[in-house]
Amino acid sequence: MIAQTSPSVQPLTIEWKALPQDYILPDDPVENILQPYLAAALTEALDTAGLITPEKLIASNFGLVAMVNQKTIVKAPDWLYVPQVNPVAGVVRRSYTPNLEGSAVAVVMEFLSETDTGEYSSRPTYPYGKLYYYEQILHIPTYVTFDPSTVFLEVRHLSEGASDRRYVVQTANADGRYWIPELKLWLGSWHGERLGMVAHWLRWWDEAGNLLLWSSEIAEQERQRAEQESQRAEQERQRAEQLTAKLRELGIEPEL
Numbered sequence: 001m002i003a004q005t006s007p008s009v010q011p012l013t014i015e016w017k018a019l020p021q022d023y024i025l026p027d028d029p030v031e032n033i034l035q036p037y038l039a040a041a042l043t044e045a046l047d048t049a050g051l052i053t054p055e056k057l058i059a060s061n062f063g064l065v066a067m068v069n070q071k072t073i074v075k076a077p078d079w080l081y082v083p084q085v086n087p088v089a090g091v092v093r094r095s096y097t098p099n100l101e102g103s104a105v106a107v108v109m110e111f112l113s114e115t116d117t118g119e120y121s122s123r124p125t126y127p128y129g130k131l132y133y134y135e136q137i138l139h140i141p142t143y144v145t146f147d148p149s150t151v152f153l154e155v156r157h158l159s160e161g162a163s164d165r166r167y168v169v170q171t172a173n174a175d176g177r178y179w180i181p182e183l184k185l186w187l188g189s190w191h192g193e194r195l196g197m198v199a200h201w202l203r204w205w206d207e208a209g210n211l212l213l214w215s216s217e218i219a220e221q222e223r224q225r226a227e228q229e230s231q232r233a234e235q236e237r238q239r240a241e242q243l244t245a246k247l248r249e250l251g252i253e254p255e256l
Contacts, residue, residue: 015066043058045204
């Protein structure tokens with residue numbers, strides 16, 4: 001499958017081909033310790049809510065592949081979502097080529113670490129900026145950037161114009177959240193503790209505004225519920241003992 005685009009610099013010939021087996025993927029370190037935890041928190045909440053099914057691909061720091069003007073291009077967003085991928089047997093994915101291995105990528109997220117070809121780069125020449133790659137080559141509908149250190153969250157949706165598809169910055173709702181149509185969920189920042197780290201996290205809310213919980217939060221809710229049940233049972237036992245004692249004071253032997 002070959003697609004033609006018309007950027008301002010030069011025409012692009014885009015081919016969807018599998019990554020060569022001998023291609024050496026970049027092994028860049030993450031920018032800070034929080035990045036993988038941010039990605040894992042997003043994924044875990046979806047999993048806990050039962051929203052991850054076998055046909056979906058959700059990954060972090062994972063290569064997205066396209067061949068552009070005969071050159072293999074790989075960009076690895078900090079988090080990505082693909083709604084439908086072809087099954088693979090006995091193989092661990094090392095990359096993903098949209099339109100060849102399944103549907104187009106629906107959502108990508110970057111946790112800011114701006115470089116010459118980074119999150120806001122529209123560089124239209126090889127090796128291409130990330131924004132340009134996601135917008136003009138992969139045509140990813142939703143592009144999220146987040147900086148937990150400054151609590152900066154920006155969501156862009158691809159415009160509908162067929163001749164000139166561009167990202168349009170979205171406006172948050174009254175709660176500071178953004179609608180992510182591909183997942184039918186709200187996305188926003190949340191300050192609190194997870195895995196012993198107090199930070200600003202990205203979190204999901206459903207259409208009704210209910211927070212999608214992490215497994216640790218569900219476990220804590222269950223612990224509190226069990227504790228409340230235990231307290232109620234203890235209160236009932238004490239009331240029963242008090243009633244028994246009162247009846248005996250009145251010379252009445254209660255039936256046990």
